[in-house]
Amino acid sequence: MVATKPQPRHIALMPGDGIGAEVVAAAEQVLTQLRDHHHVDISWDTLEWPSTAWHQEHGRMMPEDAMHRVKGYDALLLGALGDPGPTSDPQRYRLPDGISLAPLLAFRKELDLWACERPARLLPGAPQFLADPRAADIDMLVIRENSEGEYVNQGGRMHRGTPNEVATQLEVFTRRATERLIRHAFLRARRRLVLRGETKQFYCAEKGQAFAQLCLVTKRNAQPAWGELYSEVFDEIAREFPEIGTRHELVDAACMKFVQCPWEFDVVVASNLHGDILTDLAAVLSGGLGLAPSCNINPDSRAMPALFEPTHGSAPDIAGQGLANPSAMLLTTAMMLEWLGFTAAGEQLRAAVAADLVSNGHRNRNCQEITQGIIAAL
Template structure:
């Protein structure tokens, strides 16, 4: 029997509700399979840990996670703690510490969900956004001087390396190659950012030569937002920098119906370290503890985790259960215009997975 060691990090806010829900789905799945099982270890890191210890996670936290097969993450963010502390102290510390350089965010309109785009069918909006996840605008290079004075200055420097750009573009071309349409859009801003983004464009053209069967085009990031709204069927796989893809993927999730349904995989494609899977929504403290959180984004993240672990049939089973539940509008949470609770959606998915 295959045993997978899964680290669960609920983090903050509704992460404490949706990650346990994701674990329940995995447990329901394992109960129906004799060839694999899961061993879970929970790590109570986040805002509460910060208030007690002054850090979001312990200094040796990466060592505790290193032997895991995958990480299921909830959210980072606390209204009492500055956002840059919660993000850099937990999520980015894990992503960068484990060189999870490929952030993959699939987006499509699930059955039963009323997406906001007019004249858009589910077949028109079926995208995967690949986000460079290790450098770029979130490299962490910069600083502040003369704080509080009229001459105060602050800098954040975007860092792009040839190695980093090559590997994320090659990953995106491979992913596009694996999809039926074999279509990739490289998002850029080289009209205004005339150094790093020009290098990005040049490397894209070079990597494209390795994938003659992939059709690709280039789109400025501002034009890409309009294209996502006006011509969704013209897109399939997109690749963008850390900041650009962060923004575009939230737009994509909203166009598909809700941020509450959208998943993310933070991948180390070389599998040197564990990869991390999470919903893209935030900690949503305004609905914390009310049973209103949509767990579908976490469940879809579980699907991506299972695919990464090689359990493709199990992944399909969970995805089929998700689609059956979203097709039932009585099981839509508030973000989708319904009144269902986190518990009701979780129980329905578990019942289908375990049936």
């Protein structure tokens, strides 16, 4: 069978705020290398929005027609959003998180990017914060629901500033969104099993043998309405995947076990809020936020561009100093390349980041030095 050549792709680079500009510049250098020397047919535009600077000039984070404009790209590569600024500088233009981070929710909802995937793998040479030598085997994928749940932003506050003030925050969970999320998680577990072969299996006591494993995380003992919905759908879909071992953890126990024995997790599926918390914890366990990639995708459709972003945030305290680690952004770029069909290039870039970590991870380097080391490894 003759392999099909990937189609030309056109993406948007969105530096955003803080260190976003530095890590996106690193990604652009790597993309240029891949385009010019590795035959990756990709082009890009760099957008000044969304960003705090755009808000300062225009009174909003991005243009009114931003959603229409981004739909013309194959993918969006975002640096970071949010710039509260140092409180010691009264002249610094500052925005509350509810405004500066709003474009993230807008992209996820308007582009129907209902799944957030965050792999957590401890690469050789990366900082290992757990003393147990088994921590070297951390290799999990956390899949977070991205479209509803705790982040629907329905509710409000009444009688503000008075003793009778009331704040309500409504959570919304639908069977449709639950089914598509959990089915996708089983499919990802199956794919990891195929790609991994026999190199890493998990023993399933219920089935009496080793399988790939999918862990559902809820808080169904305290929030039974949606927790039971998730559990029932999980059990229904599990019958279609007999090769996948299953387990369930309450979110507080999952947090404890992420620290106690993270090597026992394979694929984890969770709600919007729980996934958000667990993925940051998993990132630290796999070397820190400077090595944590993520993507926001619609696994069922490529009609809209997917959004790729590292998990580290804008880090305004070190912005502009060249201290940012671009590795998370470059691992995110590798995920984007694979999503766009440039599978070999994505694997090459991931291997280059890993090789640079092994050779130079012990050294204290700036953003540009790390970028050049990874390009050399390519």
